[in-house]
Amino acid sequence: MRIGQVAKLSGLTTRTIDYYTQNNLLPVERSSSNYRLYPEEALVTLEKIKKLKKEQMSLDEIKKHIQSDQQTNLIIKEVEDKISSLNEKIHLLEESLDQLPDKEREQVCLNLQEQMKRTLKKLSAIY
Known part of the structure; x- marks a missing residue:
């Protein structure tokens, strides 16, 4: 899935998803045309991140x-x-x-x- 699809399905902004990607919380690959492609499991991971953030965990703890x-x-x-x-x-x-x-x-x-x-x-x- 491209980042826009992930954002729409997760309810997060592309900026937030990009931030999590840069911090190695989400696996991402690049297409031949250099688009970021996320696997289906990224949505599950994003749900975990949202839950853990509600529990006041730091980014390092979440990672x-x-x-x-x-x-x-x-x-x-x-x-x-x-x-x-x-x-x-x-x-x-x-x-x-x-x-x-x-x-x-x-x-x-x-x-x-x-x-x-x-x-x-x-x-x-x-x-």
């Missing part, structure tokens, strides 16, 4: 808060990707298990259950 949110989102994304990868591996394991004789399949499943219990116990200790 730290937003950077912390960004780091948290990166970690969440990384964990979600790993979970997705593990789910794919589980699916492949299930297909392999289906080809085993019943007794062997049962033993493998018991071993996997024990491993999962230990893993969940470790996770619950962390959180």
Whole structure:
């Protein structure tokens, strides 16, 4: 979105948005014709900034808060990707298990259950 669209949708002036951009609170890219282009998430960030400003936070405090949110989102994304990868591996394991004789399949499943219990116990200790 160009800065005018962001201003209209956020209820802020282009000058305010430009100020936040200059202070590295908003991500921006330049088009081939040198227009500032903001991603959709800029609107969410601007709402956060407005909320935090109402709470009398300084610009530096707001910046730290937003950077912390960004780091948290990166970690969440990384964990979600790993979970997705593990789910794919589980699916492949299930297909392999289906080809085993019943007794062997049962033993493998018991071993996997024990491993999962230990893993969940470790996770619950962390959180």
